[in-house]
Amino acid sequence: MEQLSFFSAEASGPRIDDLAGVLCGHGRLAVFGRTAARLSVPIGDRWRARVLVGEFALRGVRAEVVAAEDGRLLVRTAFRADLLPMSAAWERAGGSGGPEASEKAVPPGFHLDGAVLRLWALASGWRAEKGYVLPLDEEAPETHEPLAAALRGSGIGGKALGPRAGGPAIRVSGRRRLATLGELVGKAPPEAELAWPEEIPARRAEAS
Known part of the structure; x- marks a missing residue:
């Protein structure tokens, strides 16, 4: 063990790359002009939203909780330049380059x-x-x-x-x-x- x-x-300190965990589920990335990216994830429980905001903050990323169009809560960040590497890694070739969400793909390896x-x-x-x-x-x-x-x-x-x-x-x-x-x-x-x-x-x- x-x-x-x-x-x-607990093996290493919090890293911004850890936030890829929400992309394994229903998380999404959106890019704006290839200069910044936003990470968002719909949440079904208020306690999850509170905990995730705290986890984002531990990694130096401020997130807010807003109401999604389907009535669920949405934890989302602002558009940030430091999320661009994650967006590039998780975006399938041919995905959109506008402010809308790109097509999601798991990075090789x-x-x-x-x-x-x-x-x-x-x-x-x-x-x-x-x-x-x-x-x-x-x-x-x-x-x-x-x-x-x-x-x-x-x-x-x-x-x-x-x-x-x-x-x-x-x-x-x-x-x-x-x-x-x-x-x-x-x-x-x-x-x-x-x-x-x-x-x-x-x-x-x-x-x-």
């Missing part, structure tokens, strides 16, 4: 470390009866398999869920995998306990 902890959310997974879980993850669910963006189906591959590369894996099962999403199950996920994302922030991967004692995980 020593090597695993090296990739956990994308790696899911603990901090990125933590932001994904905070934005939309939830504890299911048989594991933990990480939602995918139904409007960006090309991102689903690369993200599933990234999860496998992190030693977590999971099962793809279709719309009838509450997807698109990936469900992580099994004590070993859930213990690995819990180790990577770190402790639940206040208000997030019921939506966080269940803590599994090491002995139970090793015995499974």
Whole structure:
């Protein structure tokens, strides 16, 4: 587990690149004249919005909470030059260069470390009866398999869920995998306990 902890959310200081975690779910980037980019993510719970604003602030990025057109909350940043590298990495060739959202694509060789997974879980993850669910963006189906591959590369894996099962999403199950996920994302922030991967004692995980 020593090597695993090296990739956990607490292993390194907060970085702006960690915010890519919200792009794994329903987050979106928009660019303006190739001089600045805005990151936004629709949120279903007020506690998620509050926690995400704090996580953004830890990385030197101010975010606000506004009402989205569909009635959900929207956590979004201002247009910022320091978000351009992330926008370039996550934009599919041929995407729009205007202020509207570009077509989203997972960067080649994308790696899911603990901090990125933590932001994904905070934005939309939830504890299911048989594991933990990480939602995918139904409007960006090309991102689903690369993200599933990234999860496998992190030693977590999971099962793809279709719309009838509450997807698109990936469900992580099994004590070993859930213990690995819990180790990577770190402790639940206040208000997030019921939506966080269940803590599994090491002995139970090793015995499974």
